[in-house]
Amino acid sequence: MTRPETSRPETSRSDGGRPSAAERREEILRIAMETFATRGYHNASLAEIAERSGLTQAGVLHHFRSKAGLLTGVLDLRDQSDLAQLAQLGEERPRGLAFLAHLVETARRNAEREGIVRLYAVLSAESVTSGHPAQEYFRARYAGLRAMVVEAIGEAADAGEVPAGLDPRAAASAVLAVMDGLRVQWLLAPEAVDMAATTDLVIGALLGRPVPGGG
Amino acid sequence: MTRPETSRPETSRSDGGRPSAAERREEILRIAMETFATRGYHNASLAEIAERSGLTQAGVLHHFRSKAGLLTGVLDLRDQSDLAQLAQLGEERPRGLAFLAHLVETARRNAEREGIVRLYAVLSAESVTSGHPAQEYFRARYAGLRAMVVEAIGEAADAGEVPAGLDPRAAASAVLAVMDGLRVQWLLAPEAVDMAATTDLVIGALLGRPVPGGG
DNA sequence: GTCTATACGTTGATAGAC
DNA sequence: GTCTATCAACGTATAGAC
Known part of the structure; x- marks a missing residue:
């Protein structure tokens, strides 16, 4: 496709x-x-x-x-874009923790593709307005992305890499939300936000990974 | 106020x-x-x-x-709205962990104030477009909110309630980002997202709090 | 303080020549 | 395939009567 x-x-x-x-x-x-x-x-x-x-x-x-x-x-044209390329990967996408690492890598690359970041930041929020032509697109996009992240977390859990009590659906929403929210903050103040590091921080925290340099 | x-x-x-x-x-x-x-x-x-x-x-x-x-x-008119009421609290705002709990409480209340949620979700993202009249407002808003969350994390750290290696600025960006991102997902699919629980999940994870029912 | 009237630009879209 | 010409609708803003 x-x-x-x-x-x-x-x-x-x-x-x-x-x-x-x-x-x-x-x-x-x-x-x-x-x-x-x-x-x-x-x-x-x-x-x-x-x-x-x-x-x-x-x-x-x-x-x-x-x-x-x-x-x-x-x-x-989403195949060149952002997260959505993951949907293109189909059955060959990375599994478990590797998928989450891929999200971080995407955030890192996006810091050099302001156009894509801006497109999705602006349109995803604009899509919630009444009658917006991209509303269904974004509804489906989020549903699909959430499902993919839930699946990846499930795979990681099977490998014993996820804290026992973690709610996969809440964690999936959280990971996507933090990536989205960081886009807006980064566009308004690029020097104040590190999209990749912050995405990694949240994913690591959700997975119970010790913080760097700390306990 | x-x-x-x-x-x-x-x-x-x-x-x-x-x-x-x-x-x-x-x-x-x-x-x-x-x-x-x-x-x-x-x-x-x-x-x-x-x-x-x-x-x-x-x-x-x-x-x-x-x-x-x-x-x-x-x-x-922000005093009735969302996070921004925190800026109004001035010197009387809750400190440390209580401040972060306040954010979760705000998210919980927001689930019954769709208008406010929609306003900020739409305008904050729209503000990054060129020449938008609210651009400075949101730039200042995020800078101020980040500073407040950084300060609250610092207070919590002084009380020994924060993992040693946590970067307060990244954590602050992350908390605000997740709240913002959840708004869009929630507006598109309210039944699929629990803004308060998910915000709480991320804050808890960043603070090293054990996940509910797990360890 | 609110209205009518209006100026004047911009918009998305169509028709039809070339 | 691209253009010119044209359209009706809508946009913000102002002037001036009441």
């Missing part, structure tokens, strides 16, 4: 010539992602996305039938 | 007659709060706020000079 577009070979050419329709779509999506991340969905305008794409507004709407459709397209 | 306005006695009357200016302002702010919480700032319109207030749009702008001014007014 990494390629939502049906890229027809006869129209796809990556040389310096005129971009194919698929390439245009991809370019528009890339710019739309940045714009939604910077402005939020409602405050972003097709005109701005169009201008930055070197097209007119009508040109953009030739490739995506509506603004909401454009947002959907951006969210479907 | 429940009355931010300087209520001038000669204009303030709470009988059934025509509302005073101060009462009008308060009513508009209440409705604006709900509207910003439901729609977000950018997607909320003065027309909707006005209609729900029983005024025209021009009527609303007589009391607040601009939409941004209205948002500022809403945020200044």
Whole structure:
């Protein structure tokens, strides 16, 4: 599921010539992602996305039938993004503690991908507003992510790596919540927050791992 | 500290007659709060706020000079809200572990105040978008809250209630982050998330408190 | 203090030429 | 596939009557 577009070979050419329709779509999506991340969905305008794409507004709407459709397209580009890539890993994802370590690693990488961080921070919260076109996307996303973390905690528990009384569902919510919350704090004050270290701190604490240098 | 306005006695009357200016302002702010919480700032319109207030749009702008001014007014109403009431407590706030317990209590109460939860979830994330009028407010808010939690952890540490190696600043970010992140998850799926219990779980884990029923 | 009227920009979307 | 032209709707804000 990494390629939502049906890229027809006869129209796809990556040389310096005129971009194919698929390439245009991809370019528009890339710019739309940045714009939604910077402005939020409602405050972003097709005109701005169009201008930055070197097209007119009508040109953009030739490739995506509506603004909401454009947002959907951006969210479907999730394979490059953030946590959601984990959903792409399918059955090959890391198990148990390794999965939780993967979350920390994701947080670390995200500190160098502000655009992605911003996109998810802004859109996930905006999605709770009434009638937001991404509401179902985020509801499903959180449900899926929670289930994955619950599963990983279960695997770790089977290996005896989790304190006996830990509620896996609460812990899963907590891990995802701390990652989300850190994004906003980090965007507002990057020097004051270490997303990876703090995520690791919480995961370690939940698992009963001794704090570094302490007891 | 429940009355931010300087209520001038000669204009303030709470009988059934025509509302005073101060009462009008308060009513508009209440409705604006709900509207910003439901729609977000950018997607909320003065027309909707006005209609729900029983005024025209021009009527609303007589009391607040601009939409941004209205948002500022809403945020200044923070004494009824959420975490921010802690900032109001000033020197009388609970200390050490009691402060952290207060955060959990706040989360518990918030489960019955969806409007406040929604307002802060939506606006805090929206504030990271470019040029957002509440950006400075939230930057200062997080800085202040982090400092308060750091201080509380320090007090708890002095009482020997904190693991030796715990980084107070990371822990403070983590506690606030988990509370923020839980808000979004809870708004999207209230039955799947227990904000208070999960906040308590994280705080307890960071403090090295044994998990309930386990060890 | 509230209204009507209005100015004036911006929005998303469509129609149709090329 | 991209454009120009156009649209109706909506946005905030102001002026001025009452």
